[in-house]
Amino acid sequence: MKLTCNNITVDFSGLRALNKVSLSVETKEILGLIGPNGSGKTTLLNVLGGQLKSNEGSVKKDNLDITTMPPRLRVKNGLARSFQIVRTFESLSVFDNVKSASLTTSKSNVEKNNYCNEIISYIGLNKIKNELANTLNYGDRRRLEIARAMATSPDFLLLDEPAAGMNDNESEILLNTLNVIPKKFNVGILIIDHDMSLIMKLCHRLHVLESGETIAEGSIDSVKKHPDVIKAYLGKDF
Ligand SMILES: Nc1ncnc2c1ncn2[C@@H]1O[C@H](COP(=O)(O)OP(=O)(O)O)[C@@H](O)[C@H]1O
Ligand SMILES: [Mg+2]
Structure with a gap:
């Protein structure tokens, strides 16, 4: 199964929080959604979970168009999310x-x-x-x-900063738990987190946002080397 969003644009009274963002995640895979504070990560999760309507773009689960489906129906259709x-x-x-x-x-x-x-x-x-x-x-x-x-019983789990506020030991336990969920329960995970060491150990692929735009996507190695990503994270431990 595949959860996809295409060309998602979100405007908040004058501020473009997301500009034509597209991504997809498949069951059994863990996709990391990263980017500096305010880059639009939570907004994108809200669009996927149905808590927020995008101005443009579509959300699909396989061939089912869920762009206008309310959150509780999305849950019934296999989309679960946790909040920040x-x-x-x-x-x-x-x-x-x-x-x-x-x-x-x-x-x-x-x-x-x-x-x-x-x-x-x-x-x-x-x-x-x-x-x-x-x-x-x-x-x-x-x-x-x-x-x-x-x-x-989700097919997709959307997690917004699950390790926020955890100490190293708690994040390690969380990492081990999340690591096996995709294969054991046949679930795809889309995870946002600031803990880069957790993200790097856990994710199969990364999608990077900055100021509402996709600046890089792909394997951890390719994203780490991407000049725009290095610039966006300049001075931070990436
Ligand atoms: N409900 C809202 N109304 C107005 N602006 C918002 C709202 N939610 C988020 N924003 C703005 O949209 C941008 C993206 O926010 P957000 O998605 O929360 O970023 P992130 O999760 O990457 O830190 C920020 O500039 C934020 O201030
Ligand atoms: Mg956020």
Whole structure:
């Protein structure tokens, strides 16, 4: 399966946040979306997830045009996303948070329970599955958010800075979890993150934005050597 966007343009009252951006991600692959602050990464994820309408361009899942499809229908069609700011149900347990996300699927109740338990152990939340979400530390909350996204049985997972605010140990655990998701669950991942060492270890391909424009795309090696990328990241550890 393939998630594609073509010539996406987004204007915010006078500011062009995205200018004719096109990319695609396939199941079983991890695509990194990188670029300086304000380059349009979250805006593009919002267009893919349906939280924002683009002024121009289209979004497709295989041959299905989902450009105008509302977010909850996109979830039903296999698109799950996490947000830059954690969104969980604070007063529900870890298990109930994950279970509530699985309600969008057509699985039977028993299948939902089994699948949620599988996801919870896989993401490493088993020991705390009966704890309330508001008692979790930051790293666990971020992983709970990914577990909730996975509970919708997605074909594509859109992750906005999942490692933000994590310490080195927490990012390492996240890296190991995300690394195996594509092949184990037949999912394609589109990930935004500022942690370049995580991105370089995790991603199969990169897409680089600067000021709303694509400045490079391709393998990690080719992107790292690209003069525009070096310029955009000048003075930063890339
Ligand atoms: N809702 C909005 N209204 C107006 N401007 C916005 C809005 N969201 C984002 N922007 C602007 O669009 C640009 C891209 O933002 P964003 O996609 O959040 O960048 P990134 O995620 O790469 O840091 C920035 O200049 C930002 O200030
Ligand atoms: Mg952002």
